[in-house]
Amino acid sequence: MAVVRMRFGRRSVLVGVGIVLAVLVGAFAIVLDGSSSETSDSAAVAPARPMPAIGESSGAQEKGGAGSDARASDGAPGVPVGGVQRDLVRTAQLTVEVPEPVAAVRQVRTATTVAGGFVTEEQSGDSGSRMVLRVPADALDRLIDEIAGYGRVTQRHSQVVDATEQLVDLDSRVASQTASVARVRTLLSEAADLGDVISIESELAQREAELDSLTRRLAALRDQVALSTLTLDLRGPAAVPPPPAEVPAPGFLDGLAAGWAGLRAIGAAAATVVGFLLPFAPVLGAAVALWWAGRRMLRVRRMPAPVGVGGRSGPGSEGES
Template sequence: MTLRTAGGRAGALTAIGLAALLLAGCGAADRSSGSADSAAAPPAKVAGGAPQAGEAAPGQAGAGAPDLRVDQRAIVYTGTMRVQVDDVEGAARRAVATVTAAGGFVGGDQRRSVDAAAQAELELRVPAARFTAIVDELAGYGRQQRREVRTQDVTEETVDLDARITTQRARVDSARKLLARATSVSELVSLESEVARREADLASLEAKKRRLADLTALSTITVTFVGRDASTADEEEDRTGFMVGLRGGWKVFLASMSVLLTVLGALLPWLLVFGVPVVVLVAVLRRRRRRPAPPVGPVGGGHPPTPTGPPPVPATRSAP
């Protein structure tokens, strides 16, 4: 009886030990899988949506700057260049054809066809993606004398305009809802004025947005084609001396004489119409003034003129 009882107790203890070992193994497996899942999963955010320590906010880099790529930014390109070519007219026609084929257009065209100094100045609007390629192609038409490319980043201004337009549209909608619920004439007039003012502000913001979109979509290239006889502006600036001064003074003298002759030619018809009669009239008046006065003759048929002097004093006789 005693042996059986002891054996039963030993079997029960053995079963309990085996069960404890199995439970310990399952718990370890669960802990290992849980740690692996937590390592693979991103760290959770604290209440209120704020990231935990060491976690970067969405849309931010390590230093907190916006993560915008270059191709996502709004950049306005503006270029100015001067190219010396053999045929100015041919180069201008070729440039216009190139820009038109690329999807742009000509914003301005000024040409001066002079044999000694032919010149054509074109303002070309080209797509921003083709800006650099077209600038290089225009420079290949001849000898490039000057090139200047400027860029302006308007990304922040564009984002600000988008936010302001969204807010202004919401204000216009709310004002229209209030206008629909107006009950008196004074309230109706006041709300109509407010709706008109908000719509005008919205139209102004949308116009600015369209202007920025046009500048970023189409870049501006101002190219000047000059002939072989034209000198560069840099060479003219570098030259100094007596001959340079004499040549500049002679050019100024010729320009002044040209202006003087132009003014004289404009005044000549007026001088012929009004000046000649005035000169003739003045000459006649002067000739009349120079004529001598006629002599004054006796008046009344030969009577002697009345003396105008004092009467003669009679002579007095002396006493004997």
């Protein structure tokens, strides 16, 4: 009987200790899972937008009245290079530091109008202005030299793209598509069956849409050849930074303040650690109490029982059981 009680007591203690350890492991797992969750920042780098190829339909044509219609005509000026008439698309960027940006903007507008161009975009601020100008190709260099005289040029860049082959290709495709549309219209006028009329009209609409797209691309490319684009940045004079203030040498009070701040930081860290461990104190105390009680019970069970009268052992002896 004593052996059974002893085994039952051991099993009870082991089961109690196992339950407490399971509770502790679950609590630590929850705390670690909550503290290890991190939010990842996505850099939304938006991918760079590719530059449209020359001749692609942009859908945003400049509206300049009668001058715009003249620029879109077939007589776009070319540049003779090596005895061959080349069609060039020219763009330039210019950054000028001027003493008075507001007055410089007015001068740029006047010079652009005199050169036969116009301003397509303007952004003004306290530090300067940004303008996008469209001027005839043969007047671009003169306008750049004139604007450069308004102040000090800090950056200058230009690009030239030969669009001769693209213009020739588009001209040929437009001529072929125009002839194709004319043939389909002739077939439509001669068709008598309703099914043939519907089929020919569908084909005609498709070819006319393609012809319209080619015509727009050709007009846009000729406009780029006839008018060059100048991106201009007018910046005011750079402000002179104030001289750095003299910083006094640190003294006793500065050291005392730094030490007090360090002591407060250490105290706050220690309080944080204690506050984190405090909820686990009852669980750890119960586990230690169960362990100590179980160990004491096992020690009492293992102690030899006192010998009774007649050489018999006490009630916990094997003879009585």
